Amino acid sequence: MYRKYRLEVDPLKEQPSPQAEGRKLKKLPDYLRIDLGAIKPFHETLRYGHAVGRIRAQEMRLLMPHHVGRLIEADFQEALHILDEVEMGDYLAGASTAREVDDALIDYLHDVYEFLREALPKDSVLFEFFHCRYDFHNLKVLLKARLEGTGEEALLPRLGRIDVEVLRRGVENPLELPSPYKEVVVEVLEKEPSPPEAETVIDRHFLRYRLYLARREGSDFLLEFSRTSIDFANLKALLRARQLGKDREVFQRSLVEGGYIPVTYILEVYGDPEEVMMRKLEQTRYSSRLLEILGEGEEKPSLSDFDRKSDDYIMDMLRASRRISVGAEPVFAFVRARENEVTMVRMLLMAKLHNLAPEAIEKMLRKPYLE
Amino acid sequence: MEAATFGGLSGLHWALLGAALAVIGGGSGSSMGITYVANVAGGILTDMPDRFGPLLPLVVIPGTQGIYGFITGVLVAFVMKPSSGWEALPGWVGFQIFLACLPVCFVCFVSGAYQGLTSAGAAGMVAKRREEMGRALVLPALVETYAVLSLIITILYFFVVIRPFYSTLGI
Numbered sequence: 001m002y003r004k005y006r007l008e009v010d011p012l013k014e015q016p017s018p019q020a021e022g023r024k025l026k027k028l029p030d031y032l033r034i035d036l037g038a039i040k041p042f043h044e045t046l047r048y049g050h051a052v053g054r055i056r057a058q059e060m061r062l063l064m065p066h067h068v069g070r071l072i073e074a075d076f077q078e079a080l081h082i083l084d085e086v087e088m089g090d091y092l093a094g095a096s097t098a099r100e101v102d103d104a105l106i107d108y109l110h111d112v113y114e115f116l117r118e119a120l121p122k123d124s125v126l127f128e129f130f131h132c133r134y135d136f137h138n139l140k141v142l143l144k145a146r147l148e149g150t151g152e153e154a155l156l157p158r159l160g161r162i163d164v165e166v167l168r169r170g171v172e173n174p175l176e177l178p179s180p181y182k183e184v185v186v187e188v189l190e191k192e193p194s195p196p197e198a199e200t201v202i203d204r205h206f207l208r209y210r211l212y213l214a215r216r217e218g219s220d221f222l223l224e225f226s227r228t229s230i231d232f233a234n235l236k237a238l239l240r241a242r243q244l245g246k247d248r249e250v251f252q253r254s255l256v257e258g259g260y261i262p263v264t265y266i267l268e269v270y271g272d273p274e275e276v277m278m279r280k281l282e283q284t285r286y287s288s289r290l291l292e293i294l295g296e297g298e299e300k301p302s303l304s305d306f307d308r309k310s311d312d313y314i315m316d317m318l319r320a321s322r323r324i325s326v327g328a329e330p331v332f333a334f335v336r337a338r339e340n341e342v343t344m345v346r347m348l349l350m351a352k353l354h355n356l357a358p359e360a361i362e363k364m365l366r367k368p369y370l371e
Numbered sequence: 372m373e374a375a376t377f378g379g380l381s382g383l384h385w386a387l388l389g390a391a392l393a394v395i396g397g398g399s400g401s402s403m404g405i406t407y408v409a410n411v412a413g414g415i416l417t418d419m420p421d422r423f424g425p426l427l428p429l430v431v432i433p434g435t436q437g438i439y440g441f442i443t444g445v446l447v448a449f450v451m452k453p454s455s456g457w458e459a460l461p462g463w464v465g466f467q468i469f470l471a472c473l474p475v476c477f478v479c480f481v482s483g484a485y486q487g488l489t490s491a492g493a494a495g496m497v498a499k500r501r502e503e504m505g506r507a508l509v510l511p512a513l514v515e516t517y518a519v520l521s522l523i524i525t526i527l528y529f530f531v532v533i534r535p536f537y538s539t540l541g542i
Contacts, residue, residue: 057419325491
């Protein structure tokens, strides 16, 4: 499959965006150049104007907090009726089992990405930014199946950009795959790691690839999102490693460079007592928000708690981007909001199918995009 | 009789240059502004065709700068023409006409483009709530103020500052 963006540069180094490169090539002296493309708001409005118009028209059809409140109290059938009020209701009509709910939500997500593909300008990396997650996921499933000799479970063929058959052939012959998937398979096959270590390798490539795409787009917001995601992945690894009492060297291998918190700093706090570690982490850019995420003074959070709180942090970041009226940011925030919606509805419906109490459901839910 | 030149250009040349720049500046600013807001409006109309009415004023409003440039061009051609013909216009008076055209040229160019951006943001408000149209229109209209002021200044220069020289010079 053709892939436009190849990982030919180191994503950890500052790269000029293609727009900046284009500007450098112009021969005219600065004082003679009226280059509105160089002024970001003009350039972004031309590139993302249509996409932003389309998402503005759809924003009122997002899941609202009042929907979520009613969904928590409702039973499964009532929940489906409530969801009829928003767009995903059509997809979920008639679903009665966990499998049917999953299939319906995958169909819905597929259509969200199709909408994105139609609306975005051809040179935007946003589509790839969202889709690469599923390609990496599918590759992870296939490599895990190869290493463990088990079945290929939880493949998501409809959501990835690369055909699963191509990935399957690529696992045997990495040269058939485009970058950065080729490098992932080569590294995994060369090192022959244990399945959890293979997962770490794939996740590292995934996070670095997104950082590369963010640099390529030249968007500060995407860059902040990618670097924050790396930080949260590293902090999650820190929590997990401390809980399991892993070796420092094993822990080091699971860290990803490129976040705001340097890897050396995370390694430094790894061996520290709990209180010292918290105090040191408080000095990072996340300050008190990080302590809330890591649960200082309370019962230590489970990894799923950490995931939920870090998702909420990112949702707050997305909400802050709403002050940007036109550009990649509102489009990105909208698609993330749709993804968040899917996660939330899936969690709610699964809880309904398993007869969980509303109080327990409320604790599991993420913040919605609209408040 | 051939009037004196100024900076190597005759009065007619300076006047034409000023008028042309005013039309170019205003027209370019407007066309860019309309492109920006029309881009967003096009996206909204793909999913909400019924919003055409409320969106139209937002798309049209950056077009006014082009009209101000056009008015300036017309004033130079008809009102600033000496009664004894363009040949009688001295170079230094032509240069004054040129200077008087500059406010419209620059302010309309910049405000047209920025008004497009403001309208593009306001179009999002209309997409969400149709009834917000009135408020959405106020925001880009504020940008309009400065384009109007530049046109007023250009007209004042023409009639209050430059035109009295015509009777003194007897042209």
